[in-house]
Amino acid sequence: MTLLTVQPDREWLLVEENLRFPVDGSVPPALVPVVIAKDLQESIDTLERLRGWRRLETVPRRKAFAGEPCCLQMAKKPGSVLKIIIKPSPFQGDADDATNALSRGESVSVENGGDRFTVDGIIDWVAVLHFWQPAIHYNREEFKEELTAPAPGLAEWNSILGNWPVLKQRYPDVFTD
Numbered sequence: 001m002t003l004l005t006v007q008p009d010r011e012w013l014l015v016e017e018n019l020r021f022p023v024d025g026s027v028p029p030a031l032v033p034v035v036i037a038k039d040l041q042e043s044i045d046t047l048e049r050l051r052g053w054r055r056l057e058t059v060p061r062r063k064a065f066a067g068e069p070c071c072l073q074m075a076k077k078p079g080s081v082l083k084i085i086i087k088p089s090p091f092q093g094d095a096d097d098a099t100n101a102l103s104r105g106e107s108v109s110v111e112n113g114g115d116r117f118t119v120d121g122i123i124d125w126v127a128v129l130h131f132w133q134p135a136i137h138y139n140r141e142e143f144k145e146e147l148t149a150p151a152p153g154l155a156e157w158n159s160i161l162g163n164w165p166v167l168k169q170r171y172p173d174v175f176t177d
Helices: 029-050 095-103 116-120 140-148 164-170
Strands: 012-024 085-088 122-134
Touching: 012 029, 029 085, 029 122, 116 122
Parallel strands: none
Antiparallel strands: 012 122, 085 122
């Protein structure tokens, strides 16, 4: 007798990912791919290992993805080789600082990070890659039931005995039925 392990079919979505790398400003543009090669490979390995993504090296069949192509490379005929595009980042600045500024409600534009080269001596480069990402599907009805159901371990106010009615009167905003 043979035991078979059956896995459900998995759906994949096409993702264009921009991986960002800071490079010393003295490096000539032609040598940037050599400088970032190790970090790029580590980034790809991390995405594949932790997120379950798979790097796309050729243009897939048109049936594999719906909608318009995301870039000119994807518009080529199926089976064409996808090149890694390395170009200067549109935002030349520390991404952490930009995120913090956005969380404070400040506006961040492409021009805000323009001092990165003059102050830090760094140019930010972006490597554009394509990946297959596993699709996550969920049952909306099940999700609604989980949201409306009481959390495990918590009791409903009507089932609690003692002085709770006094607290409910004192704090009507907190204790709602």
